Amino acid sequence: MRTSIATVSLSGSLTEKLTAASRAGFDGVEIFENDLLASPLTPEEIRARCADLGLTIDLYQPMRDIEAVPEAEFARNLRRARHKFELMRRLGTDTVLVCSSVSPLAEDDDTLAAAQLSQLADLAQEFGVRVAYEALAWGRHVSTYEHAWRIVETADHPALGTCLDSFHILSRSSDPEDLKGIADIPGEKIFYLQLADAPLLAMDVLQWSRHYRCFPGQGGFDVAGLVRHVLSTGYDGPLSLEVFNDVFRQAEAGPTAIDAHRSLLVLQEAVGVLEPPAPVVPTGIAFAELVTPDAEPVSALLGALGFARTARHRTKPVDLWQQGEARILVNTGPALRRDGTALAAIGLESPDPEGAARRAEALLAPVLPRRRTLEDAPLDAVAAPDGTELFFCARTTPELPGWHADFTDAAAQLPAGTGVQRIDHLALTQPWHHFDEATLFHRSVLGLQAQESVDVADPYGLLRSRAVTTPDGSVRIALSVGAAPSEDGAHAQHIALATEDVVTAARGFRKSGGQLLRMPANYYDDLAARFAFTEDELATYQDLGILYDRDAGGEFRHCYTRTVGRVFFELVQRDGDYRGYGAQNAPVRLAAQHTAKGLTGG
């Protein structure tokens, strides 16, 4: 289907918005009136710019407070409308959005509304314009799509149809029953379809609408369900995004437009009108790759954690450190991002790396140049929204992943290790503006599932955190973001290592010279109040800085190393079917990290 986006959904000047929409692959745009008013381009120049960019202008919007008003007021409204229809002719667009009135002058009189909308449509017809009448969720008398359609049906005018908006419909009711009336509308009378998702918030609907809309799949609405109803009518207009969002208003238009277009591709797949390459769900974490200007601190940390340097890349300054199924690459070569030590790439074990890459590309993930030399195995890679490189790795045999062939064995003696079995999860702080995008990306491109998002109190601000995982937990990535951009920037990333016995692992780490993050005594006093630990157990946990959590499924014990650059490690022990990440303990851990930072002056 054709895709479109309202200019109000993107940030910047009108020309920035148009350029971003075109580059992201949209077929058309809705021109939001205020964007036109603020533009130095004439309507003819805007029309030409759109044509150059391969964009149609699918809608001009909005006209407000038109219908069901006293005659003198309606005469003024028609005068205003004539100006706008003339403008639309210059713009070369043929559909105008008319929102149901919120004016105190509007009367609760459907017959009057239909008669005046019919007069408006008469005038519109002279200019070759169609009027799409939409019920605002907070319209004074008309606030449901059924009501708007009844008025359109009564008017029975060829230039008058209805516009359906997923926000206005789904914000009033999430009951699928309430969508069935859509099937009663002839598809050719649905002149337009505007789509937005939104988180499920219990708040004033006007504020909700103006500040918190998001792209389909980023919120809690069943937008796909609604679109299926609309398509069943024979509607063949564009799928168009109209999103008012405080965050998007500040974000760069380019990435937002790509994010927006991806949401429509995923939506079309969900409703069965588009068939991108199928998702290839990863089966494990092949490796995590750190880039660092100085391998020494990271190597010391990995050594103490019981990792051995088992191989070196044939052609690049990259070492492989390994313990059990946990593999960490340490890259001291030139890298894109060199703000100290950082987690730059993740290898995902994939049953079909090429298929995974094809899907990623179809869903607009930036494809990275393959890492390969003459002897290298080819590795398909794409960039996640935070810039992390994601490699899709074959697993030719359980013991020897395909990417492993790039490495020569190093001379290292395999040490005893500390019992680390594999990477439990990766935790990545997302740049502000890109949190909802990151979740949708990981879900749609990688086929991961998103868990509930949780708020975590850092001493210097609130963090929002959300995990994306495979159903079996073989891949777990915890995404987080601050409540607002901060200079300090909680930009930490961490690698959590799974053990069967965190006490043994922590002791082994410390014995090898590793330093564990100390947790405050008050925390253990509180544990004693909440749970029936023996004194010995608690003393051990306190000595090692081990934190404890439980949920309905099981238990979680975890502790932390110091931070190198942006990166630190966590040792975790999951027992039973514990599903979380110790979020309950995050405020204490974050405070301890701030304290440690203060103490070491870094």
Added chain:
Amino acid sequence: MRTSIATVSLSGSLTEKLTAASRAGFDGVEIFENDLLASPLTPEEIRARCADLGLTIDLYQPMRDIEAVPEAEFARNLRRARHKFELMRRLGTDTVLVCSSVSPLAEDDDTLAAAQLSQLADLAQEFGVRVAYEALAWGRHVSTYEHAWRIVETADHPALGTCLDSFHILSRSSDPEDLKGIADIPGEKIFYLQLADAPLLAMDVLQWSRHYRCFPGQGGFDVAGLVRHVLSTGYDGPLSLEVFNDVFRQAEAGPTAIDAHRSLLVLQEAVGVLEPPAPVVPTGIAFAELVTPDAEPVSALLGALGFARTARHRTKPVDLWQQGEARILVNTGPALRRDGTALAAIGLESPDPEGAARRAEALLAPVLPRRRTLEDAPLDAVAAPDGTELFFCARTTPELPGWHADFTDAAAQLPAGTGVQRIDHLALTQPWHHFDEATLFHRSVLGLQAQESVDVADPYGLLRSRAVTTPDGSVRIALSVGAAPSEDGAHAQHIALATEDVVTAARGFRKSGGQLLRMPANYYDDLAARFAFTEDELATYQDLGILYDRDAGGEFRHCYTRTVGRVFFELVQRDGDYRGYGAQNAPVRLAAQHTAKGLTGG
């Protein structure tokens, strides 16, 4: 009355919070459990730190999900409580907050709740602790203060009382009738009083409570009305602030604590238990002072605007530019803030400068060193939250303000001018984190009145704007803030100059070589659709970049100069009783400023 603040209201580590509370003049604190858990200090050390800082620990909080549960669960709760009472003994605090249960285990059984709370109070008594039972607005069975009090009354235990919280009470009902039940509670059974304000939002009360609370006077609640009811009972405990706010969590603790304490001083004045020096409402803007590293661009702009350099300061590199009653000081001497050209100070004409300064100091405004030399007139000054210096100036005669004596007459010939009569308003962008504080500051310290806040769409983000004024409009200051901190920073400030005829003023400005900000043709096309202007009128407005607005009271015409540093000028013509600032036109103006910036490469 004694003042207190919950540590959760401030940002940072526990010791940072305590230090900030002490410096701001609070008598005590509530220790929020998570702050204690995350602190490396032992309870004894926290107690000692508080004593050193002159702070009492007035409350430990919260204990949750205690009452009206099955016997086995209650036994576990008592075990947990014993731990916490022991902890409180070490802390040296004697009151604990118990919130009404939200547990799914809790039963709707007041008799059981009273019996179990009574048992809890028995245990508390052994430790010298009092239990303050509070109804959470979203409590499972107990959600009103009357209900919590009935249970406390039934239990009839000397160590059990109630805690009243303005958020939990006023978020449920703003009807003064609903507060009358407070008078039925004996004051000695009100063990604690927690205060928070909040903006009037229609949203889920739990989210509202956790993210949007603010200090009394910064929101929409009648907190003073509630406090009057509480004081009528004979309550003599502290007034304590418990505020959960996403912005405060990120802001520096020091300024937030001062802001918080000021809110309690103003509150005590409102309920008649404190009498700071009375407000001295300013009667006009004596001057606006620009600091600049290079006087040339500003002088050129002022010259073209029809100002004349009429005087020079006796001892400082400060020029006075004047036209009508509008006076602009241009300061090229060393200044605190030198990020290019900026509005650094405002002179407020005051009927009692010393009284105004005394009130400002009593309300914790930072008092600045007086500007004076041997020959200077003394000028009392304080700093506003955004760092702007506010001078209180006597007006000895209408023609010759007191501060004017510092200046010698310059040789300038008075030019004809462009008809500027006075400063209409000053518009100041506030640093993020300080918007609510700024409004309360200007209201309470300067005695100005706050108008409604409005949202304004900038192409690169949303701005919130709120004006503070005298009733007669002689002083108008428009405060604004971005939706989030941005690197770009919409840090502009502007000086709006009142004229009786903006067309003449704009023409005069241009004739003298001034450049007016061009507005897009589309804007004038829209004006033609909305209003019945003649073509000539519209052509004139378009030629000069004049914008138009009207409200119920009158009309507003305004246009803009280019920006120097952070500062630009606006020429305005108010007709009738127009009360606004042309906010309707701000998006177009902001977009035009972005375009102009792009064109000139700056």
